[in-house]
Amino acid sequence: MISQKINYLNNYFKIAFLNIKSNIAGNIFALSIMSFSFFIMLFFMLSYINIYNYMLSFEKNNTMIIFLKNTNNKNSEEAHFNKVRFNRIIASNIINKIKKFKGVKKVKYYSNKLSYKFMIKHTPKIKSILAKIKPAYFPKIIKIYFNSNYISKIYLSNIYLRLKSMRHIKFVYYSKLMEDRINQFIFFTKIIGFIVLMFLFISSVFVSYSAIKLIILRKQNDIEILKLIGATNNYIKIPMYIESGIGSVFAFILSLILLFAIFNIFIYYRFNNFLAFFKINIIFLSSFDVFIIFFVALLSGILGTYFSSRKFF
Amino acid sequence: MISQKINYLNNYFKIAFLNIKSNIAGNIFALSIMSFSFFIMLFFMLSYINIYNYMLSFEKNNTMIIFLKNTNNKNSEEAHFNKVRFNRIIASNIINKIKKFKGVKKVKYYSNKLSYKFMIKHTPKIKSILAKIKPAYFPKIIKIYFNSNYISKIYLSNIYLRLKSMRHIKFVYYSKLMEDRINQFIFFTKIIGFIVLMFLFISSVFVSYSAIKLIILRKQNDIEILKLIGATNNYIKIPMYIESGIGSVFAFILSLILLFAIFNIFIYYRFNNFLAFFKINIIFLSSFDVFIIFFVALLSGILGTYFSSRKFF
Amino acid sequence: MIEFTHVYKSYDKNYILRDLSFNIYKGEFVFITGPSGAGKTTTMKMVIAMEKPTHGQINVFNEDISAIQPKQIPFLRRKIGFVFQDFKLLINRTVFQNVALGLEISGVSGSIITKNVTEILKAVELYQTKDEYPLSLSGGEQQRVAIARALVQNPSVLIADEPTGNLDFETASIIIDILKSFNNKGTTMIIATHDKTLIELGRARVIDITKN
Amino acid sequence: MIEFTHVYKSYDKNYILRDLSFNIYKGEFVFITGPSGAGKTTTMKMVIAMEKPTHGQINVFNEDISAIQPKQIPFLRRKIGFVFQDFKLLINRTVFQNVALGLEISGVSGSIITKNVTEILKAVELYQTKDEYPLSLSGGEQQRVAIARALVQNPSVLIADEPTGNLDFETASIIIDILKSFNNKGTTMIIATHDKTLIELGRARVIDITKN
Numbered sequence A, B: 001m002i003s004q005k006i007n008y009l010n011n012y013f014k015i016a017f018l019n020i021k022s023n024i025a026g027n028i029f030a031l032s033i034m035s036f037s038f039f040i041m042l043f044f045m046l047s048y049i050n051i052y053n054y055m056l057s058f059e060k061n062n063t064m065i066i067f068l069k070n071t072n073n074k075n076s077e078e079a080h081f082n083k084v085r086f087n088r089i090i091a092s093n094i095i096n097k098i099k100k101f102k103g104v105k106k107v108k109y110y111s112n113k114l115s116y117k118f119m120i121k122h123t124p125k126i127k128s129i130l131a132k133i134k135p136a137y138f139p140k141i142i143k144i145y146f147n148s149n150y151i152s153k154i155y156l157s158n159i160y161l162r163l164k165s166m167r168h169i170k171f172v173y174y175s176k177l178m179e180d181r182i183n184q185f186i187f188f189t190k191i192i193g194f195i196v197l198m199f200l201f202i203s204s205v206f207v208s209y210s211a212i213k214l215i216i217l218r219k220q221n222d223i224e225i226l227k228l229i230g231a232t233n234n235y236i237k238i239p240m241y242i243e244s245g246i247g248s249v250f251a252f253i254l255s256l257i258l259l260f261a262i263f264n265i266f267i268y269y270r271f272n273n274f275l276a277f278f279k280i281n282i283i284f285l286s287s288f289d290v291f292i293i294f295f296v297a298l299l300s301g302i303l304g305t306y307f308s309s310r311k312f313f
Numbered sequence C, D: 001m002i003e004f005t006h007v008y009k010s011y012d013k014n015y016i017l018r019d020l021s022f023n024i025y026k027g028e029f030v031f032i033t034g035p036s037g038a039g040k041t042t043t044m045k046m047v048i049a050m051e052k053p054t055h056g057q058i059n060v061f062n063e064d065i066s067a068i069q070p071k072q073i074p075f076l077r078r079k080i081g082f083v084f085q086d087f088k089l090l091i092n093r094t095v096f097q098n099v100a101l102g103l104e105i106s107g108v109s110g111s112i113i114t115k116n117v118t119e120i121l122k123a124v125e126l127y128q129t130k131d132e133y134p135l136s137l138s139g140g141e142q143q144r145v146a147i148a149r150a151l152v153q154n155p156s157v158l159i160a161d162e163p164t165g166n167l168d169f170e171t172a173s174i175i176i177d178i179l180k181s182f183n184n185k186g187t188t189m190i191i192a193t194h195d196k197t198l199i200e201l202g203r204a205r206v207i208d209i210t211k212n
Ligand SMILES: Nc1ncnc2c1ncn2[C@@H]1O[C@H](COP(=O)(O)OP(=O)(O)OP(=O)(O)O)[C@@H](O)[C@H]1O
Pocket: C011, C016, C034, C035, C036, C037, C038, C039, C040, C041, C042, C043, C085, D129, D135, D136, D137, D138, D139, D140, D141, D166, D167
């Protein structure tokens, strides 16, 4: 019995290869159509991951800025010295309180001068304007960095309320609106990504369904003859699954190579420099992403075979 | 002779419809594959046009900003009144000169106060900081709008040099670097767009080539029989062209409807609002773009038929 | 062994067979005759469950065919060799591969396949064309390939539909001799034909389906 | 009208036909015989330029076939009706459409097609099956469809390859009668067969290609 099973299995592979060989045109066609569909899938995945990555860079901006009240501005040198010391004491007081909060990673104090420099560095477009303003007019700032796993809307608004109630603090800024919008956008990106991937999955099942159905239609005559001389359904179906499995894997590899080549051409011609200018940093698919698409590709090939061959038996 | 020609033509259409009817599965497959390929084409065109449009919005930013020198700051009311009048005279002087330049569309003067308001309006992120600065510290600005058809690198740098040499002008700002880079990027977008479109065109020729070749392979037997009983090549080919022409048109309409539906779902769920947040304004394909793709689709269908049927005759 | 009792068969309400009853015993050699369109092919197709009778009962190997499980059909067909009127050869397999098909689907190992196929091809005088494809064979040669494919499995029943329609008298005689020798080894033979010379040559029981 | 002079034909260096010469005159009725695999089908295929002779010359309608322009081949074939040994019917067209095919490709108008096809289908006793598809016909019925398709064009030459291989004696006689009547109206008839009864029935000149 076992030797017969092995014989069958051996036969199934032989038949699958024979089928592939005897219908090269059809198989190349199916292969390229499937590659095409997988390529589109991979391409969308690549685009999606890069867009998502870009979005994420906003979310990772896990900081909060506190503006301290300016003390009375006296024009004498001595008063100025005292004022600086006084400010430092207030600041370190506040900083110590903040450091006790759960989830705070780092706290940084910017004096008027430092905040002036910071501004100039981060707003190059209006640098020329800022340059004309005296540093003393700039606010004293405390910047808080949070642990990224602590960041949530509720947590941040909690911290926000606690800070607002403190003395010497003028106002707290954490671009709540921005955060909200970006979170919403990321949410939608996730949903759209999911929908697009589902859509591509279905269309790729459809593509392999049709490709294989066409191959079957061409072989319909042969299948009928085989059944007339006593072939079981398995004898006909299993080689077909092997065939489409091999096809899917090849198509997937082909599409991956194509995408990789295009990606590298893109890098080679430094098109990414232009994107970097918009603070977009492009990345290739991780092996995990590739694995997911591979799985989806294989699944769609097998599902396609299943649906297309079901009718005939 | 003419009645026979009409008879033939009538026959060709009849045969084409008969062929479509008799191979519904194959035709639906070819149709959907072609739709798929055209859809991808249309989708890329849509994406490309939107990206290009976005890029163009930078280029259209055809303004130049001139910062005027601040006159000495005296603290008396009377002096202030004089100063304002004096500044106005200087500004209108400069504006009159600028207006004589070829290509200038509009010139606008911002006093300290107006420029303060302008800044606050356009840099919402640092509004809180700017709010603390006295308007008097803000520069007086003249903003020049150019006719878009005059904008070129040489023209702008020419104007730039002429303005720089004038009295009372502190400096001139027109984000030269930005312009350069964006121009470069637009150039690359054009090239990439062209390459992607070529690639899609070729792959869509290939798709219809393969789809039609498979249909022919299935009909190979019939074709041979027809030739054996005296059918001319035209008798076999012309219905095939009609068939694939009809197929291409249908596939194109299908893919256009699909794209339009998806676009409208996108609009319906206000996803575009989120893009608008990034100052991206999405637009649908113009009828000219649609026409181009339609032409390309039809051409690829016909070319596909030509290549796939050539071997058999 | 094969038993038709009051079998009726209709396509679209046209009755082709009416009240057909006969019995074929193990080891017999039987001719089925009748004019073109009488239902010879249909009758034989019903034996391997390719067609179902409209009424009546068909027993093959003491089993009721109309009640057969779809899963069992392949195993029934492996015991019955069938030579089709239109040969039903696979056009993209060689003569050898076509003949080997029946053994392959039964899971017979490669070496036995080679031996048996070679033997039967030599018997029908086609060994020299074993690597040709069916389309490059003459009509008579294709018919002999079909016969070889049916015989190579050493079936307990062989059904041949017009097996000599494309053969000249000499080749037909050779084929009949081969069928006779298989019959002598125990294979039940059922041959559909309207060739009177063949029937004379066969000297066996004749079932005329138009007379039932 | 059809003239073979020293024709040789080989596939892969095996000569099937050697030095074949014969002449068929306008209005003749000729049988071509020879055992299975002798080259009857090949000979006939060469007449409609389906195969080329390896050496020698073939004249059809006083034209050298080996020098024929590919563009001219369809017009040659429209003048020669051909009944193929394996019928070559289009399986996704009805009997009527199959028979009408020959007229359609010549650009004959619809009403004439209907009239002629109806006539010929009645002659071969298949008018009642005109809307059936070939696969639901018996072997003999398919053969008659093939004959009808060849005859409907009223060709000046009709070549039939084993036209009665699947027909019983009665039906075969009817077909021979039809062929005879077309022959009487001027159609040259060339029939390949190994059926001796048919040859006796036809009482015409026999060309045995193995003897040339
Ligand atoms: N699938 C089908 N659908 C409809 N009619 C059919 C089908 N198969 C056979 N028939 C009809 O049944 C009748 C008998 O067919 P069958 O093939 O059994 O005849 P036969 O005796 O084998 O004839 P022949 O000697 O010509 O082969 C024919 O008239 C045929 O048209």
